[in-house]
Amino acid sequence: MTQSSSKTRNLLARLSWKWLIAVLVMVALVAVALQPKEVTVEAGTVIRGDLEVTVAEDGRTRVKQRYTLVAPVSGNLLRVDLKAGDTVKADRDRVFAVKPQPPALLNQRDRAEREARVAVAQARLAEAKAQIDKVKAALALAERQAGRQKDLADKGFAGKEAFDQARTELLLRRAELRVAQDGVDVAASDVRLAEAGLLLGEGDAGTLEALEVIAPINGQVFRVFRESEGWINQGEPVLELGDSRQLEVVVDLLSKDAVQIQPGAAVKLKHWGGETVLQGTVRLIEPSGFTKVSALGVEEQRVNVIVDILSAPAEWEHLRDGFRVEVDITTWQAKNLVLTPASSLFWADDQWWVYRLQQDRLEKVAVEVGRRNTRFAEVKQGLTAEDRVVLFPGDEVKAGVKVKTM
Numbered sequence: 001m002t003q004s005s006s007k008t009r010n011l012l013a014r015l016s017w018k019w020l021i022a023v024l025v026m027v028a029l030v031a032v033a034l035q036p037k038e039v040t041v042e043a044g045t046v047i048r049g050d051l052e053v054t055v056a057e058d059g060r061t062r063v064k065q066r067y068t069l070v071a072p073v074s075g076n077l078l079r080v081d082l083k084a085g086d087t088v089k090a091d092r093d094r095v096f097a098v099k100p101q102p103p104a105l106l107n108q109r110d111r112a113e114r115e116a117r118v119a120v121a122q123a124r125l126a127e128a129k130a131q132i133d134k135v136k137a138a139l140a141l142a143e144r145q146a147g148r149q150k151d152l153a154d155k156g157f158a159g160k161e162a163f164d165q166a167r168t169e170l171l172l173r174r175a176e177l178r179v180a181q182d183g184v185d186v187a188a189s190d191v192r193l194a195e196a197g198l199l200l201g202e203g204d205a206g207t208l209e210a211l212e213v214i215a216p217i218n219g220q221v222f223r224v225f226r227e228s229e230g231w232i233n234q235g236e237p238v239l240e241l242g243d244s245r246q247l248e249v250v251v252d253l254l255s256k257d258a259v260q261i262q263p264g265a266a267v268k269l270k271h272w273g274g275e276t277v278l279q280g281t282v283r284l285i286e287p288s289g290f291t292k293v294s295a296l297g298v299e300e301q302r303v304n305v306i307v308d309i310l311s312a313p314a315e316w317e318h319l320r321d322g323f324r325v326e327v328d329i330t331t332w333q334a335k336n337l338v339l340t341p342a343s344s345l346f347w348a349d350d351q352w353w354v355y356r357l358q359q360d361r362l363e364k365v366a367v368e369v370g371r372r373n374t375r376f377a378e379v380k381q382g383l384t385a386e387d388r389v390v391l392f393p394g395d396e397v398k399a400g401v402k403v404k405t406m
Contacts, residue, residue, distance in 0.1 A: 039396050043357060043405040044341040046387040051339060053332040053373050059251035061323045063242035065179055067186055069213055070235050072193040075100035077232040078210060080224055088215035090185055096238050097210040121194040125187035132180045139173040146170045168281050171310055182217045189216035219243035244320050249307040251327045255289050258303040260331040267307050272325040278311040282329060332371055339376040344389040355390040355397055364399040
């Protein structure tokens with residue numbers, strides 16, 4: 001009996017040890033399974049640098065000044081030989097001709113109308129000449145300011161930004177002078193046409209010859225409204241001229257973006273078909289907006305912003321009227337800021353956060369964010385330069401998790 005009890009106790013003891021070992025192994029396996037897994041993350045570095053915030057949108061080019069030439073008198077329009085794209089020289093090339101009907105004596109009303117047209121044309125010519133004087137004065141001032149800023153910059157008393165602004169103003173004034181000179185040429189042509197119409201009504205025998213209309217500007221033919229020979233009424237459009245070397249860019253922006261832009265803002269013109277990025281500046285934000293329906297059927301309030309091209313014409317000589325360009329307009333810029341990659345930020349609990357790497361562990365840090373663009377965001381508080389942060393944090397990324405970087 002004693003020997004049997006001893007065997008039983010030994011068997012129970014061996015079973016107890018086996019169960020204990022099995023329980024310990026299971027506990028160890030569960031502990032290992034419950035330990036946080038190492039997560040692979042992509043990391044970026046907080047830097048100190050310059051930040052530029054831009055508004056990006058598609059735009060289209062257009063000629064600054066278009067001139068629609070109309071029949072100066074009623075009569076027989078001779079066939080127009082010019083085609084769209086042909087070039088013409090001011091005060092030299094004939095663009096079309098009209099053979100007027102036989103002159104008739106003017107009654108008092110018709111004479112008064114034609115004399116009024118001459119007076120209006122002469123007034124517009126005087127206004128165009130006055131505009132040239134105004135633009136020349138502004139150009140002279142811009143040249144003096146650019147010269148002063150260059151001297152100050154060379155001596156180290158002024159920054160490059162002030163010199164660039166003065167040089168931009170000088171380029172704009174020169175462009176305005178070219179446009180104003182074209183305006184005088186067109187106004188002078190209108191005076192000649194109005195005076196010719198008055199002479200026709202006075203029964204001048206020479207007026208039975210075809211009345212030739214000469215190109216008022218150097219440029220190209222954009223559109224031909226009437227090509228075939230036939231009767232044409234006075235004032236009916238025949239063709240349209242313009243100078244493709246004097247282009248501007250029109251960008252229609254959302255009104256909430258347009259309010260952030262000021263005249264003189266720097267502009268970059270990209271993906272227009274050339275290899276270079278063209279430089280430009282905002283000349284005008286139009287004072288009135290319009291409603292446009294987006295591709296998704298949403299009504300949007302938009303505003304046209306007009307951009308002047310500052311790059312040399314030789315860089316964009318193949319750019320023409322109505323071409324598409326991508327436009328980046330600078331709305332804000334600053335230097336020497338603490339910047340974190342924009343992809344490191346995430347929003348939670350009404351606050352911006354990032355995950356900062358502390359050796360091989362993660363720390364959740366609240367940050368105060370200022371301005372931002374598609375690549376970087378200004379950090380006002382929470383991070384310092386050289387900090388390492390997680391980019392594109394996913395659901396597996398949490399504070400305290402052990403990580404390894406890609």
